[in-house]
Amino acid sequence: MLGLDGAHSSEPLVKATPSPPTDRVLGILELLASRPEQALSLSDIARALGMNKATCHAVTASLAGADYLTRNPIDKTFMLGPALVAAGRAAEKAYPAVHLANAEVVALAEELGMQATAAIRSEGRLVIVARAGTGAEAASVRIGRRIPLAPPFGGVFVAWAGRAVIDDWATRTERTAPREQLLDSLAAIRMRGYSVERLTPAVVQLRHALADLGDDPLADGLRPMVMALLAELRQAEYMPGDLQDHGRHAVSALSAPVFDGEGRTQMNLSLQPHREMSTRDIERAGRRLLEGCGRITQAIGGKPPAAFAART
Structure with missing residues (x-):
């Protein structure tokens, strides 16, 4: 059948080794990216991702410190931060x-x-x-x-x-x-x-x-x-x-x-x-x-x- 013996193919699809700390960071970023107009509290994020509150606090604090998240000082909710704008523009170029x-x-x-x-x-x-x-x-x-x-x-x-x-x-x-x-x-x-x-x-x-x-x-x-x-x-x-x-x-x-x-x-x-x-x-x-x-x-x-x- 046409195409089955083509000369080109892709690299093997390899599943990466799980890294729980990395998964927590990605989970938070992806959760907020899926709801870009909705600010979420620490409790909202922890509940949605099945993460304990102390761990969630540590991860969100690190992300906010690097401007990957912004934290509303009044109601303590989180949204995606300005550092992701540069990352997004770089990804578009790639x-x-x-x-x-x-x-x-x-x-x-x-x-x-x-x-x-x-x-x-x-x-x-x-x-x-x-x-x-x-x-x-x-x-x-x-x-x-x-x-x-x-x-x-x-x-x-x-x-x-x-x-x-x-x-x-x-x-x-x-x-x-x-x-x-x-x-x-x-x-x-x-x-x-x-x-x-x-x-x-x-x-x-x-x-x-x-x-x-x-x-x-x-x-x-x-x-x-x-x-x-x-x-x-x-x-x-x-x-x-x-x-x-x-x-x-x-x-x-x-x-x-x-x-x-x-x-x-x-x-x-x-x-x-x-x-x-x-x-x-x-x-x-x-x-x-x-x-x-x-x-x-x-x-x-x-x-x-x-x-x-x-x-x-």
Whole structure:
């Protein structure tokens, strides 16, 4: 099958050694980043993160001393601090595609009347870095939300990769997924150039679960629930023949790839219709995604892999 024996692949996805002190710092920063307009008290933070109050006080004091947090002297609540502004600007320079994606997702949401997002790959996860539009699924796709890079998510990140990357992705479920079905899904993505995912009861259940969970659904206590739901969704891609009629099709998401300079998927742009669509509207949305991804790919000096370029 096309793309399985490609010359390029990615580095192995290695899980870092846990560091509880570091995890506490990151937990506080991510909690406040997920609620940028809400000031939280020490008790709020400790309760949300399951941290004892003395430890929480020590960590927040250190972060405030370095200006990563600000502490209101009157009500003693915390918000993100000015030192993170510089860090954020530096991160934007390191990921120029993210800055470009912000404008694209706004345009997509306005033109097509549905929620749009952008996500980048980080270790074994997808991290949402831009979003626009509204919808019932908005709570599950906040900026900073991490989604497991596991079937059925992330197909456009591996569809044009080498065999080792595809094999790693295909085994990232709690249950053994039918390999041929997953490979067929990737073939469908390569044929179209973008992914079209079914809207099923399991998708709706996962969306609600992600909305209710913390900002890291891969945390040890949450992993079994998320991975069990993913196992129910392992074959979610519409095959090309499924969309040839003139009926309507329930669509959860459409995603297309942004490529880096070595032809690897660096980012995706996605739409989350969560409704029935005609084949014509699906194709229109897919073409629009490809246009946006093409602009970003060109702007960052990326190049599509040969198989993708040949398709177009």
